[in-house]
């Protein structure tokens with residue numbers, strides 16, 4: 001019994017590769033090669049070196065003393081906010097750009113909603129001197145101007161998606177269309193543990209550096225590798241997958257996933273996929289998905305752009321369905337309050353995505369001797385305007 005993907009990319013009944021025939025060669029090339037490439041010593045060496053010298057790993061595992069005192073349990077923070085570019089996303093884009101090079105690709109495409117994944121992709125393309133095209137909905141381009149500017153400064157071309165609601169899903173359609181037309185020279189960098197096999201497993205493996213580090217860091221601090229709980233927020237689920245990865249099959253370690261309830265799970269403005277989702281197919285993967293009775297994808301809502309996604313990766317759908325993971329949904333208000341508390345108790349301003357994870361301490365009691373590791377997925381600089389508006393700072 002394992003909670004990892006099987007050879008066909010299934011986590012229980014979720015995952016797989018539900019793709020148009022025209023994409024088959026692209027996915028098949030990747031599927032056939034990804035594990036072998038990741039296990040090559042030269043790949044590992046370059047990946048580890050860049051994570052160390054460019055991203056700034058290992059990121060610290062920090063004992064949050066004042067937060068722990070307040071909630072009567074031992075809380076550690078895994079500091080992904082200290083990664084270059086301010087969040088965990090770069091762990092994956094570094095991995096995928098090296099993968100693209102090994103596969104002989106010289107052109108990168110990506111899609112982005114809020115722009116964080118676009119920036120992480122443009123960053124590694126600049127690093128490697130590879131052409132970068134980022135698809136972004138026209139509406140998102142207008143509301144995420146600083147990230148558009150960052151991508152341009154990094155040398156990427158930002159192409160607007162003009163169809164549909166002109167947001168993330170339309171940008172994804174454009175990226176897929178591009179990939180179909182350029183199967184030989186182009187690699188598509190997907191930004192979370194979503195999409196057709198092998199993406200969810202490949203991205204989880206790149207992000208698994210997070211829990212690999214937690215193991216030895218916790219051994220140094222607590223004399224044991226295993227915390228009682230690992231906690232992360234879930235949008236598509238990549239920072240969560242990395243935080244859980246080396247603990248998935250260890251029942252001694254509790255897994256807690258935090259989703260965005262927006263204005264309330266039943267308000268009609270939410271992104272709480274496990275609570276609201278039904279089985280469906282999105283971006284080539286069978287998973288839990290917010291949809292209408294006739295299977296149309298419902299527009300998700302969260303104050304945090306990174307959690308504003310109508311599905312979850314198949315790993316998380318399986319963790320939910322099997323009961324291995326405990327899923328908690330947190331509203332905008334609860335997350336914002338928790339973000340402010342984190343700033344004032346620990347001197348760390350978290351990304352609003354991450355603030356959702358901290359809000360669980362008001363939802364759920366832990367024992368005084370429990371060791372709870374929360375993944376601090378990103379820093380709050382990008383969210384300052386939202387904090388300013390919300391708290392009238």
Ligand SMILES: *Cc1c(COP(=O)(O)O)cnc(C)c1O
Nearest residue numbers: 192235236237238239306353378
């Ligand atoms: C993008 C993002 C997320 C959500 O993405 P996952 O794939 O679910 O990790 C969470 N936190 C931060 C800081 C992000 O930038």
